[in-house]
Amino acid sequence: MQKTPHTGSYYAASANPSPERPPLREAIDTQICIIGAGYTGLSSALHLAEAGYKVVVLEAARIAYGASGRNGGQLVNSYSRDIDVIERNYGTDMAKMLGGMAFEGAQIIKERIAKYDIQCDFRPGGMFAALNKKQFKGLEHHKALWERFGYNDLELLNAEQTKDYIASERYTGALLDKGAGHIHPMNLALGEAAAVESLGGKIYEDSKVIQIDRKERPVVITQSGGQVTCDYLIIAGNAYLGGLVPELAAKSMPCGTQIVTTEVLGEDVAKSLIPGMQCVEDCNYKLDYYRITGDNRLLYGGGTSYGGGDPASIEAFLRPHLEKTFPQLKGIKFDYAWGGDFLLTLSRLPQFGRLTPKIYYAQGYSGHGVTTTHLAGKLISEAIKGHAERFDAFGQLKHFPFPGGHLLRVPYTALGGLYYGLRDKLGI
Known part of the structure; x- marks a missing residue:
């Protein structure tokens, strides 16, 4: 099977050596399944793998194929709509909660770079x-x-x-x-992927998900003939998710x-x-x-x-x-x-939430994705481990379809x- 090539970017041309990952062609069972090997998916995978969870990541193309491997490489703090907008629309308590996390994403990235010796031109x-x-x-x-x-x-x-x-x-x-x-964004993603695999996580490329069965234990089917049954599913396809989840596509x-x-x-x-x-x-x-x-x-x-x-x-x-x-x-x-x-998103604020008690999603960073994706992965891991307060604070943000x-x-x-x-x- 021919591998999906990266876009012709400077990042792809200067990427660190990285092994190709095969597509998933069998039925497997795991604790955590993640759709998307961009920053949201890799951050979630790494936090959960560090906590001892069995993690599988399914990527439709290549690691960092989408925005995570194409962006400007800037670690910009806060959100696309700043804390004052949150305070004006949701009140002081919500502003304190989300404001307290607004500068965390950049710190997570720096910690990852140091801990796993990621060579990404920071x-x-x-x-x-x-x-x-x-x-x-x-x-x-x-x-x-x-x-x-x-x-x-x-x-x-x-x-x-x-x-x-x-x-x-x-x-x-x-x-x-x-x-x-600022960083070389594709090399950051490749370094995080290697860190996930060093902890026992599995990443499959060219494994586009074409169906999600929202059972008590979710089941996902890939175009390559694979199937994953999991305790928890994390949807992290962002702008490259397509119409896989219609209710998310309608509000982004x-x-x-x-x-x-x-x-x-x-x-x-x-x-x-x-x-x-x-x-x-x-x-x-x-x-x-x-x-x-x-x-x-x-x-x-x-x-x-x-x-x-x-x-x-x-x-x-x-x-x-x-x-x-x-x-x-x-x-x-x-x-x-x-x-x-x-x-x-219409509000320019990120969309975090659950489709079912076992299916999480995070997307819609509206141009502030490098740092907020890394925060998202940490919050999803906290929620799965039973500490959902910070993740659920984002879930209270209202999102509407575009006019x-x-x-x-x-x-x-x-x-x-x-x-x-x-x-x-x-x-x-």
Whole structure:
């Protein structure tokens, strides 16, 4: 059977050596079955394997085939809608509960890297960059909010100070998050997968799940002819789950984002752009994000295509963004360009819950998935071990279908995106 190839990304081209895992072709019995070998599935698997559970992971394609192997590689704290939105909509107690977890995901990743010696080009530090005075005011609020919830690794920078960190004239200021960072996302996933297997877990690739029988002991059937009966099932397919679980698909929508990676710049040029090697994202609604890779390339991403997919030319779409930020790189050669989908919810808050008492799911990180997926895996493992308070706090968040239903959700959301994109351009 021919293996499903990864997309033609810089990450796939520079991935650490990793064995191919065969598809599941037999009937097996296990304590934990997980659908999806991205961050949510691998984080869940690793936490549960560490606790002594027998774990099986079924991946439709390859480990980190989806967003976990295609993203910008930035460890961004909190959620796509911040703690103040949760407080406004759900009250102080809920804000305290979820706010207390908002900075945990990045710490879990750092702990995993250290514990399992995962070689994924980790570098500390991240920045939110303001393009106008209104956005800078937003960063002042951002700093005060996070500090109110006990996070103090932040430094506000004015326009001149920001130039010491980013060699660009675009920004009116920035917020430096010393507790953030960035990684090679596919290598992080491959390292976590190896850690799961070192603890006795089994991972099967090219094992797409085509049926879930929601019995007392759930049963899943794979396209490759395998079957798994389990005590607990964890659904972690996120934007690549398709229509396997209709009630989840109805309240979420895949969205595409795109990335380019330049030719190797060399250390001197790379450090002239971002001397401290932090990752950066701007404060636009449809934001740009970028960082220097471990081999000194500029990796630059941005854009949102509602409903998923890519523009006709990723290079043509992103080059003006990159050259506006760094005009000194005008005409730079791109070695890689790719896209991938993340899963958007109407509230921009993640969806955690149960389909039955034995079937868990976590998805819909809305662009903040690198850290929140790792938190999700920890919370699912806590719940299965009998401590569900933190997982159930997320389960109390309300999620609704997108306006217009399945047929009209893309154009309606795209109209909203156009509106906010115009606000970005006008600085209002």
